[in-house]
Amino acid sequence: MYGVVLWSDISDKKAVFWCEDHGDLAYFGGSQDSQNITFDAGDLVEFEVTLQSKLRTASNPRVVREKLEVDLPAKLLNYGASQDFGQPSAEIVPFHSRQPKYAHQRRAGLA
Secondary structure (H helix, E strand, O other): EEEEEEEEEOOOOEEEEEEOOOOEEEOOOOHHHHOOOOOOOEEEEEEEEEEEOOOEEEEEEEEEEOOOOOOHHHHHHHHHHHHOOOOOOOOOOOOOOOOOHHHHHHHHOOO
């Protein structure tokens, strides 16, 4: 999978990737194999992704292109701040249980 680095910690060899499938973020926790890898925000990386306990983790990352989207973290922050998440965008239709109807049919021997 490809992704863009949103955040990284050079000393701990950790990073957070925004994935090309626009799914959950992928977290890279460093490894012995990553001693020579450094990530900066905006770098395009290629990696393998796995799901571990509802957490997407990245492994075997490699930088494909440095500084491809340097301003991506700021763009995402600005976009999120400009959105009004207080109002639902769709009408919520309540689901009414049919259990009383079925219970009535059982008692009458119809079900």
